[in-house]
Amino acid sequence: MATQTSTPARITKKQVPLLYSWIAPTHDILAFFVESKARDRAIELAAIDEGERILEVAVGTGLSFQYVLQKNTTGHNTGIDLTPAMLKKAKKRAQRIIRRHKLPINQYSLEIGDAYELGFPDAHFDLVLNSYMFDLLPEDHFVPVLREFLRVLKPGGRLIQMNMTHGKNWYNHLWEGLYRIHPTLLGGCRCISTLEAMQQAGFVNVHREYISQWTFPSEVIRSERSITYTP
Template sequence: MFEHCPIFWGMGLFDDAQKTAGRARYTAAQGIRSAWYGAQYAIAKRRSAGFNRPGEPAFKPTNPVDTKELRASYFRLFAKDRANIEAGLYPAPEDFRLVDLPKAVKRARHFMEDVEDVDRRRVARDGAEVRDRLDGHNRYPAYYRQNFHYQTDGWLSDESAKLYDHQVEALFTGSADAMRRAALAEIARELKGRDQREVRLMDLACGTGRFLRETMRAFPRLQASGLDLSPNYAERARMQVAPWPQVDIIEGLAEALPLEDASLDVVVSIYLFHELPEKARRDVMAEVSRVLKPGGVFIIADSLQFKDNEKLDGILEYFPEGFHEPYYKAYLGWDFAAPMQEAGFALERTEIAFLTKVNVWRKHAGGAGDGE
């Protein structure tokens, strides 16, 4: 009966006005991001030699890219992101404050300056500079000692850590953070009705801590940690999560987690598996199963694979041609189901977010390999 009272009409109108204003702010901010990073990508592409190498035929994907679907999928990503924000799954992103503009311009300038070096490595198919520099260094596995994406210093310098997030956003024309937030939505669903202080979460291969920071903004009392093998990226991650003193950043291998058995409730992995050889993927799955409690959840956000959206298969074919991704081609057709089941997981949910797929895997209540 209260819905007929004028004061409740006013509250409803106020809520509608707030939603409208929030949508307008979000649309404006994401529009600026898309234009900002899209322009940088376009300039970088013009300055580079393209995907083709001297003396080689032009690369043509088996499946031509459906540009209409690419554009439509891009806009669906942001519509879903905004819907998740309105549903209260996570807060609106912190974006494009005027006070941050000088830093943004500096990062853009640095990105453009580095394009020439990246392009030189790409055309020459040279992704081994890091390996040469670390020859005989046993801290890092062989697959890790490479210039992934042809980026300067691979994962192993402060300069690389400073530039990485900007490079990724430029590559995906401002959509990378929104794709990552699709995994944040799954964390929110997992935490619904639970006391954050009693939940232990790890961001596996946390990189610079960008996603972990967004997780803590959404769930500030969470008992969280991040793990990364790069000391440079781990140090930057510590800076990102400094406002939350309970968050710990650990340096180590995803295949040999320095954690006790059944010590975590949630593990999330963002863009890790496509950069691992098959044996390492299986080892990571086994380790995550070991450290998760029975009934715990493993959220994997990674690149689309073939047939996830067949109209976009062509763009997946392009990616390893233009960038140094030594394990990506094998990843595109790799079936997660059997090794995940062997490790004791069952698939609960899949969400497609533009060029990212988020799978939610639940560890069997009886532990790994019980088949229940």
């Protein structure tokens, strides 16, 4: 088991849909200012190819999914999330992007779904994306949830992940301070790292980058399912 390195999670899975129904209208404002650099890098590291089968877990309002749609117009793009209010915004954004860029897309879906139990067959996706969701989970859930991601990835498939992480400078710790005052101030997100859990879950070629934007500390991790991995 990974050693406990983070503040214990204080928001339960049951509380997530209600909390994120409140957050949905304003979510993108803070995300734009403090997560866009990490998101751009994550999309770059994802190296999306036309024709791929892609899953975004905890798609939120579709801030990353919009790029998936633009880069994979001939493949299958699926986003899932626990919160209907976030998905509603993601659907609107997807329709807007498809119209604006005249994308020839007919294969995408945005549905309710749970990271703990992905309703997809084994070895189904070329790429799984996931951002700022593990920040909400208890640390002893990291490995089981990552194994579920591994299960649905094809051999050689990639996982791209972003998390709010432990900062390198004193000013990065102010964000963790907000969580300590009240976890809802940051949507239940606190500083974590999934690096060690990823290795324990069985991911290979794990590569981590640290990105700070307006003092907000993120990690972007690219990893793969080994071609020889058997669940």
